[in-house]
Amino acid sequence: MGRESLARPTTANGPIRTVKDMRSDIDGLDLYPPDADDLDVTDDERQRYHAIVTSETFGRAPDLRCPHYLDEQGGLCGIWRHRNGVCATWFCKHDRGAAGQRFWQAVEALLALVERELSHWCACQLLYHGAASEPANPDENVSAWDAWATRPVDYYMQAATLVDDLGWPEIQVIAGAELGPLLDRVRAAYAELQPSAARSPLVPLRRLVPGELRISHRGPHSARLVTYSDSDPVDLPSELLAILPRFDGRPTDEVLAELASDGIVLTDELVTQLIDFAVLADP
Numbered sequence: 100m101g102r103e104s105l106a107r108p109t110t111a112n113g114p115i116r117t118v119k120d121m122r123s124d125i126d127g128l129d130l131y132p133p134d135a136d137d138l139d140v141t142d143d144e145r146q147r148y149h150a151i152v153t154s155e156t157f158g159r160a161p162d163l164r165c166p167h168y169l170d171e172q173g174g175l176c177g178i179w180r181h182r183n184g185v186c187a188t189w190f191c192k193h194d195r196g197a198a199g200q201r202f203w204q205a206v207e208a209l210l211a212l213v214e215r216e217l218s219h220w221c222a223c224q225l226l227y228h229g230a231a232s233e234p235a236n237p238d239e240n241v242s243a244w245d246a247w248a249t250r251p252v253d254y255y256m257q258a259a260t261l262v263d264d265l266g267w268p269e270i271q272v273i274a275g276a277e278l279g280p281l282l283d284r285v286r287a288a289y290a291e292l293q294p295s296a297a298r299s300p301l302v303p304l305r306r307l308v309p310g311e312l313r314i315s316h317r318g319p320h321s322a323r324l325v326t327y328s329d330s331d332p333v334d335l336p337s338e339l340l341a342i343l344p345r346f347d348g349r350p351t352d353e354v355l356a357e358l359a360s361d362g363i364v365l366t367d368e369l370v371t372q373l374i375d376f377a378v379l380a381d382p
């Protein structure tokens with residue numbers, strides 16, 4: 100994040116656009132927030148969403164992505180050099196299911212705090228601490244904020260310059276005491292994604308039960324379950340669905356041994372996947 104964000108890097112699809120470009124585009128696109136009365140979902144929108152879900156294109160059809168998204172270098176934005184925290188951390192499907200979602204939600208919370216605190220800090224520096232290279236307010240009858248309101252591009256450029264000069268230690272100080280717990284949350288969620296955690300010997304000692312799940316579709320040999328996310332359902336063979344109630348809160352190794360004696364062997368890897376996707380959960 101920084102001055103470069105507003106510069107004009109190039110991508111394979113051409114130059115990334117600047118705030119100034121955006122403003123003229125946005126004026127023509129009617130992208131301003133709707134009135135509160137218009138926020139209700141219309142029948143037409145509901146039907147279109149239903150069609151997307153039933154055709155299973157949600158999360159799979161590239162043309163449903165944000166039109167500014169560039170599918171290169173791991174995902175870029177056609178407007179900003181660095182996508183904001185919400186965009187950069189939102190995925191409709193996760194390789195590790197709920198465990199992956201927990202990690203990205205933790206990163207989002209961390210980035211949201213940093214973005215919020217840096218924007219407040221920039222405002223204070225520019226409005227009250229004389230950090231602007233060129234004052235926005237030659238007229239003393241106009242408040243500092245009102246003067247910047249007529250020069251938003253200059254404001255953002257100067258704010259970006261301030262942020263560019265910061266290192267992580269300074270950002271930690273600016274973000275304050277709220278940062279520590281969010282960093283801990285990211286570290287814990289990241290540790291949960293490590294292969295050693297996935298094969299933890301502690302899994303058999305847990306007392307698993309079926310997670311909160313909803314069957315959205317049942318076929319002759321499998322069922323589609325909605326568990327941790329509407330946009331990432333899980334297809335489960337019917338035989339596996341039928342034995343889920345056997346996980347009734349007893350130690351998992353006991354349940355697995357009982358299933359094995361019935362000729363049903365569930366590997367640690369499969370149990371871990373069921374936990375990741377919240378098909379099984381702690382009580």
Ligand code: SF4
Nearest residue numbers: 165167168176182186
């Ligand atoms: S930051 Fe993300 S959502 Fe926003 S315009 Fe860029 S690609 Fe689209």
